[in-house]
Amino acid sequence: MGEIAHIVRVIFSALAGRQSPYASVLAEVARAVLENRLAMPKTLLGVYATAEVLTGAQRQRIQQAFGCKVFNQYGSREIPNIACECSHGRMHVFTDMVFLESRKIDDEDRLLLTSLTNRLMPMIRYDIGDSGRLLDGECGCGLPFPLMEMDMCRQNDLIRTRSGKTVHPSYFNRLLYGQTQVRQYQWVQRELDQLELNLVAPPLDSETLASLEAGIRREVDARIALKVHYVDDIPRTVSGKHRFVIGLGAAQPRHP
Structure with missing residues (x-):
C-alpha cells in the first residue's frame, strides 16, 4: 500500500503542477485513491480534466476521491486552450486565445477554430471535428x-x-453507470448488426448482461447482437486517449 500511495502522490503532484490530465487518467488515479483509502491534501480547490469526454461516473469518482469539484476543460493538441467549465457548470470560451465559430456542416453544428496565439503555424477556421454551439x-x-x-x-x-x-455514444456510457466493478470498457461496432463490448472487469452476472442487451434492443435496434469480451487491458490511442465508443468508419482496434 505504501508503494501505491507514493505512486499516486507522485502522479497527482506532476499532473496538478504542470498540466490538466486526460479525464480517463484522472479517473484511474481517483480509483486508486479510493481503493487504497489515501488522504488527499485538504487545500485542493479543484481539478481539471481535459482532452476526453468526462462521463458522469468519472466526475462522481474524481470528486469523491479528491474532495473537491472537477472542471471540464476543452482543448486539443493543436489548440490546447479553447474553453473551460466554471463553478456553475457552464463552458466559457477563452476569447483571448481563440476565435470560435459554429457552422452547419452536413446537418451538424461543427466547431471552427482560429488560434490567436500560435505564431508558428496559422490555424484559421480549423475544423477540429467536434460538434457544439455558441x-x-x-x-x-x-x-x-x-x-x-x-x-x-x-x-x-x-x-x-x-x-x-x-x-x-453518451447512451452507451449510461448503460454501464453504477457498475463499479468495471475498470475499463469500450464499445466497438464493426458491422451494422453487431456490437462488441470490451471489458476490463470480472464476469458480469446474467442479470446485468440481460439488462445491457435489453437496453440495446430497446434504444438501438432489436436486431443488433451483443458480444462481450473480457480483456486484461484496453489500449489507448497514439495520443494517449481512451475511446469509450468506436463506431463504423473509425480506425478499428484488433479483435480481443
Whole structure:
C-alpha cells in the first residue's frame, strides 16, 4: 500500500503542477485513491480534466476521491486552450486565445477554430471535428467570457443501424453507470448488426448482461447482437486517449 500511495502522490503532484490530465487518467488515479483509502491534501480547490469526454461516473469518482469539484476543460493538441467549465457548470470560451465559430456542416453544428496565439503555424477556421454551439446570454458566475455547449461527440463515435438510425455514444456510457466493478470498457461496432463490448472487469452476472442487451434492443435496434469480451487491458490511442465508443468508419482496434 505504501508503494501505491507514493505512486499516486507522485502522479497527482506532476499532473496538478504542470498540466490538466486526460479525464480517463484522472479517473484511474481517483480509483486508486479510493481503493487504497489515501488522504488527499485538504487545500485542493479543484481539478481539471481535459482532452476526453468526462462521463458522469468519472466526475462522481474524481470528486469523491479528491474532495473537491472537477472542471471540464476543452482543448486539443493543436489548440490546447479553447474553453473551460466554471463553478456553475457552464463552458466559457477563452476569447483571448481563440476565435470560435459554429457552422452547419452536413446537418451538424461543427466547431471552427482560429488560434490567436500560435505564431508558428496559422490555424484559421480549423475544423477540429467536434460538434457544439455558441450560446447567448451571461452566466451567473460573473465571468466575462461567452458561453458555449458541446455535443462531446465525433462522427466516428456514433453507432449506426441498418435502418439509418444513429445513436449518440453518451447512451452507451449510461448503460454501464453504477457498475463499479468495471475498470475499463469500450464499445466497438464493426458491422451494422453487431456490437462488441470490451471489458476490463470480472464476469458480469446474467442479470446485468440481460439488462445491457435489453437496453440495446430497446434504444438501438432489436436486431443488433451483443458480444462481450473480457480483456486484461484496453489500449489507448497514439495520443494517449481512451475511446469509450468506436463506431463504423473509425480506425478499428484488433479483435480481443
